[in-house]
Amino acid sequence: MNSRRTLATLAVSALCVGILVLFTDIEVQLVRWVNCGAIATEAEKNSEMCR
Known part of the structure; x- marks a missing residue:
């Protein structure tokens, strides 16, 4: 049961x-x-972000 809870927590976190x-x-x-x-x-338009 504890490993399933850990796996579920990792899945939700991911x-x-x-x-x-x-x-x-x-x-x-x-x-x-x-x-x-x-x-x-x-x-x-010529700024660094737009290039």
């Missing part, structure tokens, strides 16, 4: 970490799309 990584990647892409999109200034 799932939570995976979700956090996924949302971080989506957030970075969203910020890049907003900052480097059609309404961005030329300086913003």
